[in-house]
Structures are given as C-alpha cells and as structure tokens.
Amino acid sequence: MTGYASAQYSPGQAPVAPESGKPATPASRLGLEIRSVNSRFLDLAFRLGEELRAHEPALRELITARVKRGKVEVRAAVEGTAAEALRDPSVRTLQRLSALQDTVRSWMPEAGPLTVAEILRLASSEGGEAADWTEPVQNLAKQALDDLLAAREREGARLATMLLGHLEQLRALAKQAQPLVPQLVEQQRQRFLERWKEAMALTEGAATPEAAQDRALTEATSFAIRIDVQEELTRLAAHLDEIERMIRKGGEIGKRLDFLIQELHREANTLGSKSAALELTRISVDMKVLIEQMREQVQNLE
Structure with missing residues (x-):
C-alpha cells in the first residue's frame, strides 16, 4: 500500500558526542522520511547521509518488524547552516x-x-567529534513509521470497503446462475425426448421403444453432468465467505487473499467452460471482470 511520512529533530544545542560528554560539531536538524508504494513483496531501499549510514541495520530491523509488503524507501540526512558548519x-x-x-x-x-x-x-x-544520532534516529523512525502505518491503514480500510462491495456483486451473479442449470437440463431432456419420438416415427418399429428411450435419457443425463456447475458455485460461495471473514477480521491477510482470489478465478473459468447458454457465459465474464479488479487491489494489501 502507498503512504508517506516524515519527521524532524531540531535540538536546542548540538548533540552530545559519545565518551567526551562535550557538544559535537553543531548540526541544526535531522530529517527522516519514509515512502511506501505498492509491491507484492517487501523491498527496502535506504538513502542515508554519510554520518547516518551506520544506522541502516537498526532501521532495517525496525521496519521489517512492522511492514510485510510494499516498496519502502527511507531517506535521512543531517542538515546544518553554513555558519554552523564553519568552526x-x-x-x-x-x-x-x-x-x-x-x-x-x-x-x-x-x-x-x-x-x-x-x-x-x-x-x-x-x-569535532562524531555526533551520536542513535537515539534521535530511532525516535524519528518510530514516529514516521507510526504515521506511515496509519496512512496505510486508512487506505486499507477503503480497499476493504471496495472488496466487500465486489463480494456482494459476485454473490448476486452466482444467485443468477443457480437456477439456469436445472432449466437447461430440463430443456435438453425435452429435446432428447422429441428426438426419440421423431426417431421412432422414422424407424417404424425397427428399434424397440424402450431401447430408444433409454438412449435418449442416457444422453440427457450425460449432458446434465457435463454442464452441472453446482460444485463450482458451492466452492465459489465458500471462497467468498472466507474472503469476507478475513477482511472483517483484518491483520496480515494479503498473501492468503492472493491465493483465494486465484481460486475464485479458477471457479469462474470453469463456470464459463461448462456454459451451455449465453446467459451463463455472460455471468462468467462478469465474474472474471470483478475478480480481476479484486486481484489487482488485493496485491496491495498487507
């Protein structure tokens, strides 16, 4: 998820140098900022001033403990005026x-x-002795990280609302598909029976009525099995319920949602491949559009 936060530290006097207890070379301000953009994995980049590079391992540990996804860039530098720089x-x-x-x-x-x-x-x-920026850097990093996570949380809440809306649309489409299959099976059964009657009239008794009717019913049953999507609709409903449960629960759900979205896409594809009616094909296409929109957003969730 995206986010931005910054923090500054302006001491009243120069930071105290370690061991000596005397003021180090004066510096007017320490600035730190954290930027985050969308990424499926955690990718950290640091842009630190020369005097702050030693703090990169501690900053990395602090961020990885609280951020699991996103391309995160940390910038920090010590700034001072020309008058302060000259001693x-x-x-x-x-x-x-x-x-x-x-x-x-x-x-x-x-x-x-x-x-x-x-x-x-x-x-x-x-x-001049090197200033000890350890405590200010840690404090600024924690402050900026809190602000960044708050911004990401607000964005996550907006994404969750959007995802819940898409879940309701998918349920509505599944509800439309539910009665279509029995209707198609019954229509095909009537067609097979009509073909059986036509065949009996043409053969004029060459085939036994029982054998011809059994063949027609067998073909109707085979057709019903081929187009039956009840199993796909059941699994799709289960996935939708699980996704909603996870979104409402919150926490680190991004990677698990990735997997469930893939399963939703699989069921929608199967629904389309088994389609025996234009209406069922339309429902499958509409489902895949919604699922693709969800997939793009879920990759941004942590």
Missing part, C-alpha cells in the same frame, strides 16, 4: 597542519600547499 580552528591544530605540510613537502617538493578550504575541512574533521 574556528585552534592554534594547536593550525600548527600541527603546518608542521605536517612542511614534512610532506620536504620529501615531496612537487606537492602543492594546502588551501584555506582544505585547512578548514581538516581542522573541522580533527577538532
């Missing part, structure tokens, strides 16, 4: 960088001097 390098750091540069150039005279940008980057990398 004044200490004199000790500058002295160390200068000494290192002199050492390198004494061995490699062709090496170019450090630029201001390179000095600021190296000083920032050396002077």
Whole structure:
C-alpha cells in the first residue's frame, strides 16, 4: 500500500558526542522520511547521509518488524547552516597542519600547499567529534513509521470497503446462475425426448421403444453432468465467505487473499467452460471482470 511520512529533530544545542560528554560539531536538524508504494513483496531501499549510514541495520530491523509488503524507501540526512558548519580552528591544530605540510613537502617538493578550504575541512574533521544520532534516529523512525502505518491503514480500510462491495456483486451473479442449470437440463431432456419420438416415427418399429428411450435419457443425463456447475458455485460461495471473514477480521491477510482470489478465478473459468447458454457465459465474464479488479487491489494489501 502507498503512504508517506516524515519527521524532524531540531535540538536546542548540538548533540552530545559519545565518551567526551562535550557538544559535537553543531548540526541544526535531522530529517527522516519514509515512502511506501505498492509491491507484492517487501523491498527496502535506504538513502542515508554519510554520518547516518551506520544506522541502516537498526532501521532495517525496525521496519521489517512492522511492514510485510510494499516498496519502502527511507531517506535521512543531517542538515546544518553554513555558519554552523564553519568552526574556528585552534592554534594547536593550525600548527600541527603546518608542521605536517612542511614534512610532506620536504620529501615531496612537487606537492602543492594546502588551501584555506582544505585547512578548514581538516581542522573541522580533527577538532569535532562524531555526533551520536542513535537515539534521535530511532525516535524519528518510530514516529514516521507510526504515521506511515496509519496512512496505510486508512487506505486499507477503503480497499476493504471496495472488496466487500465486489463480494456482494459476485454473490448476486452466482444467485443468477443457480437456477439456469436445472432449466437447461430440463430443456435438453425435452429435446432428447422429441428426438426419440421423431426417431421412432422414422424407424417404424425397427428399434424397440424402450431401447430408444433409454438412449435418449442416457444422453440427457450425460449432458446434465457435463454442464452441472453446482460444485463450482458451492466452492465459489465458500471462497467468498472466507474472503469476507478475513477482511472483517483484518491483520496480515494479503498473501492468503492472493491465493483465494486465484481460486475464485479458477471457479469462474470453469463456470464459463461448462456454459451451455449465453446467459451463463455472460455471468462468467462478469465474474472474471470483478475478480480481476479484486486481484489487482488485493496485491496491495498487507
């Protein structure tokens, strides 16, 4: 199912770096968003900033515990202003960088001097400690995941209403098909008996009436067996009842509904293949249209 959720964390001060207990390099905001689109299976993709990549296993575990279907993309990044990104390098750091540069150039005279940008980057990398984003990332992920699941639940409720409506239409079509088969059998029986009477008139006694009538009744019985769809209608009704029960119960029902929809399609196909009347063929086609619509939506349910 589809869904989108996002969350942000804006600390009043820079996050505390582990072990030192001192503020780490300032960062103004941590942003996280989760997107979900339809998919029969769970497909996770992560787009994390460099400083957050270590949190991917924990995020993956958190999501797989609560989401079973869908193509899910998680994006997270730490954003800061230019003023926050620039830190004044200490004199000790500058002295160390200068000494290192002199050492390198004494061995490699062709090496170019450090630029201001390179000095600021190296000083920032050396002077600042990595922020511990573990707790904020987990909290944001849980918040965004709650919002995402709520959105998916609302969509699921709409899909459930649509599926229940299609179930009622399928029951109505099955009810229309129910009396057609006995009528067809009786019509065919009358035809066979008429053919028997015509045959008796043409043969003028060459065949015994009992043998001819038995043959006609045998053919009528064989025809009735070939077109009998009562078994298919019974199984179809059972599948419809089970689908309705599962939808009303809720929970993780997507994969089981996939199987039941396939069974519905099988029964509708058999109904059409046994059809001996145009009306029964129409009912079979209408059933398959409804079942196909259900199949497309059921693949989105978790």
